[in-house]
Amino acid sequence: MKTIRIGKIAYTNVLPIFTAFDETGLSIEWCPLVPAQLNRSMQQGTIDIAPVSAFAYGQHYDKYDLIPDISISSHGAVGSIFLFSSFDRLEDLDRQPIALTNTSATSIHLLKVILEKYVGVQPDYHVMTPDLHEMLKVSKAALLIGDDAILSAWHHPEIKRFDLGEEWLKYTRLGMTYAVWAVRKELLNEQPDDVSEVAKRFLQAKYFGVQNLEKAVQYALKLGGTTDFWKSYFHGLCYDFGKSEQDGLATYFQLVYELGYLSESVPIQTLEI
Numbered sequence: 001m002k003t004i005r006i007g008k009i010a011y012t013n014v015l016p017i018f019t020a021f022d023e024t025g026l027s028i029e030w031c032p033l034v035p036a037q038l039n040r041s042m043q044q045g046t047i048d049i050a051p052v053s054a055f056a057y058g059q060h061y062d063k064y065d066l067i068p069d070i071s072i073s074s075h076g077a078v079g080s081i082f083l084f085s086s087f088d089r090l091e092d093l094d095r096q097p098i099a100l101t102n103t104s105a106t107s108i109h110l111l112k113v114i115l116e117k118y119v120g121v122q123p124d125y126h127v128m129t130p131d132l133h134e135m136l137k138v139s140k141a142a143l144l145i146g147d148d149a150i151l152s153a154w155h156h157p158e159i160k161r162f163d164l165g166e167e168w169l170k171y172t173r174l175g176m177t178y179a180v181w182a183v184r185k186e187l188l189n190e191q192p193d194d195v196s197e198v199a200k201r202f203l204q205a206k207y208f209g210v211q212n213l214e215k216a217v218q219y220a221l222k223l224g225g226t227t228d229f230w231k232s233y234f235h236g237l238c239y240d241f242g243k244s245e246q247d248g249l250a251t252y253f254q255l256v257y258e259l260g261y262l263s264e265s266v267p268i269q270t271l272e273i
């Protein structure tokens with residue numbers, strides 16, 4: 001078996017899956033990166049399988065297939081995708097500067113959909129490294145994801161923040177999928193049996209990890225917080241990719257396409273394993 005390079009999101013959100021992954025008998029190399037770097041590495045072919053931003057799948061779906069029934073989704077509040085804002089109302093952000101983290105792809109476009117389609121404002125976006133203090137020096141609101149969002153919320157409870165999973169649910173009554181497990185089609189053609197085995201291990205890891213959160217919580221505590229905080233964070237995330245998650249994602253793809261941020265409407269294709 002040729003070594004398969006697998007990307008890992010360098011955030012706490014995936015710990016229930018990655019801490020439960022059984023690599024016995026597999027030849028794999030782990031590549032921990034933030035989502036925007038994972039998206040790039042998958043596109044360039046320096047990694048073969050990864051949880052990529054759902055938006056990045058939309059950009060390159062012709063090159064990828066998806067492992068079925070695994071994602072990072074939420075039905076409502078996600079707990080780690082926040083727009084921090086100097087204003088109490090999203091309506092006040094029209095023509096205002098908003099800083100977007102350079103680590104994201106899905107959430108950046110989710111924010112654009114919410115603000116432009118539903119709130120009806122047209123802000124001036126600019127991309128920055130994820131540093132809340134620096135971002136708010138030059139803008140009226142700042143989008144952070146993952147551990148950057150969690151830490152900034154802890155350090156700055158006084159700053160108003162909007163949870164994008166909650167906003168999306170409010171306007172659409174749908175869940176939202178932020179990341180999906182993509183496999184490069186080239187790898188699938190070259191090593192179909194190995195891909196199928198890795199996909200099965202991911203699904204086993206998901207089933208076991210979500211039922212047994214102790215190990216994930218133990219790792220998560222290194223960032224800070226309490227056991228109860230992390231249990232409730234993990235319970236707020238959904239790692240499935242069934243009909244209700246796919247319906248939410250299909251609506252997102254349609255709206256992102258209508259707003260011109262994707263050049264075509266995206267089919268969601270999952271693998272038979």
Ligand SMILES: C=C(O[C@@H]1C=C(C(=O)O)C=C[C@H]1O)C(=O)O
Nearest residue numbers: 035053080104105106107146178
């Ligand atoms: C829930 C999250 O989902 C993520 C958001 C992503 C994005 O915005 O592109 C990509 C992968 C996930 O890590 C999070 O990062 O907090």
